[in-house]
Amino acid sequence: MSLPLIVLGALLIASALGVVLAQNPIHSALCLVVNLVGVACVFAALDAHFLAMVQIIVYAGAIMVLVIFVLMLLTIKEEERRLAGLFQLIGAGCMGAFFVVVVSREALQQFPVEQRTGESVVGSVEAVGRLLYTNYLLPFEAAGILIMAALVGAAMLAKTSYPRSGDATSSGSAIEGEGK
Amino acid sequence: MIEMDYSAHYIILSVILFTIGAIGFVVRRNAIVAFMCLEIMLNAVNIAFVALSRRVGNLDGEIAVFFVMVVAAAEAAVGLAIIISVFRNLQSTETTDASQLRL
Missing domain, CATH: 1.20.5 (Single alpha-helices involved in coiled-coils or other helix-helix interfaces)
Incomplete structure (x- = not known):
């Protein structure tokens, strides 16, 4: 993996965490814009040029404008500190950890890093x-x-x-x- | 130049993003933030689709991503309209306030 892609992956994970952890919904929305543009960059890195453009136009353009308009219309008060019950947090954490470990192991076994064989397709x-x-x-x-x-x-x-x-x-x- | 295939790394990135989205969907109570977590999950799946499409060597996966985007756009329009109409009735966008399944 080249360095720019690792940085991009870190940015994606950080901005996704920002969406979940930000107290103010507007900050979540701005983190989500960063995340969506980052996904467009991943698409471009994977030679899916059409999808990269559509991602920016549809998600970062249309859907995010809609979300921010709705946030503006509804005058949301800030959510209180407590995110959810302890039981809910533990359940979500266990689910997440299990999912990441199992699927990552499976993915590394099924799709090892190897030399590309098939003809390369460009989207x-x-x-x-x-x-x-x-x-x-x-x-x-x-x-x-x-x-x-x-x-x-x-x-x-x-x-x-x-x-x-x-x-x-x-x-x-x-x-x-x-x-x- | 030898081109290497890193599909597994993209899939791991996709799984991490999907998990963050899923946990956020469970943990956050603001309906609009839950909706944004849904978008993160859809995007995570799209990354896996494109990475595997490239590995397999045809464009069908990218077409699937295109249709996921179409459905996501439709879902955004209808979902936000529902959030607005719930807000109009309950003066709140907290998911816990709309637990009655009626207005």
Whole structure:
């Protein structure tokens, strides 16, 4: 492994930890931007140039803007120090450690570091695009329908006025009172 | 120049990132941060997909990553809309406050 890739891996892990550990959700979001751009760099290092560009445009561009807009709209108060119960933390730690150890050992056995044999593929825009419009044409069209449905669904979920309740604040407090 | 294959290292990186995301998803209570941990997990799987696609020597894995990204974008739109509508009803984005499974 070359030095830049090791640094990149360390950056990815550090920024992922930042997302989980930051108290303020906005700091989590900024760490996530670093993480997503780092993943794009990994894709570029693996010769997947098309995916590296799409990663930056879709994730770092579109999805993160959406997340930060929602954070801005919702005026979140800072989460208190206590992350979760002790039992929850121990469970999560055990799960994580087990998963990392087992899969890493398995990966090192199954895919040892060796000289590359197969012809090298480059995920250029042309190669990926050709495949998308030939072998994967039907899933590609279905993805378009999925995006359209998600768009309509998101607009319907987020719209303010419901037919049966008058204004949002009074119905909200009424529901809250009912919950007691 | 002899080209070496380091798929295992990329998979280990992917597993570490996935685990951080999974632990964050369990531990954090803010719904938006949980959503961001979900994105970390999806990206970790994408790294493994691309590394193995390169090792095997065809582009099918990269197509799979493309579709994962499409689904992630759709999921982001719908998920954030749900978080907004839950916030409108409960005045909170804590996952523990929305434990009633009703409004």
